[in-house]
Amino acid sequence: MPVKVRIPTPLMKLTANQSEVTAEGNTISEILNNLDNQFSGIKERICEENGSPRRFINIYLNEEDIRFLDAEKTQVKDGDEISIIPAIAGGH
Numbered sequence: 598m599p600v601k602v603r604i605p606t607p608l609m610k611l612t613a614n615q616s617e618v619t620a621e622g623n624t625i626s627e628i629l630n631n632l633d634n635q636f637s638g639i640k641e642r643i644c645e646e647n648g649s650p651r652r653f654i655n656i657y658l659n660e661e662d663i664r665f666l667d668a669e670k671t672q673v674k675d676g677d678e679i680s681i682i683p684a685i686a687g688g689h
Contacts, residue, residue, distance in 0.1 A: 603680040626669040653684040
C-alpha cells in the first residue's frame with residue numbers, strides 16, 4: 598500500500614530533488630526501510646542505529662506526531678501522508 602512521504606529540503610539530494618515520494622509498508626518503520634531501499638542512505642540520516650527516529654527529526658502521520666502515537670511502530674494505511682521534518686533550533 599503506497600503512502601506519500603514529504604521529504605525535507607536537506608534530504609532532497611538523496612531523492613533526486615523530489616519533495617514528495619511514495620513508499621510502501623504497514624508501519625512507519627517499514628516505510629523508512631522501503632525509503633532506504635529506494636534512496637540509499639536516507640534512513641541513517643533520519644534514524645538512530647536502533648531504528649528509532651533521531652531526536653531532532655520529527656515524523657508526522659497525517660499531521661500527528663508519531664511520538665504521541667506508537668512511534669516507529671505506528672500503523673499506516675493506503676492514502677496516509679507522512680512528513681519528515683527536521684527540528685529547527687536556535688535564536689534568542
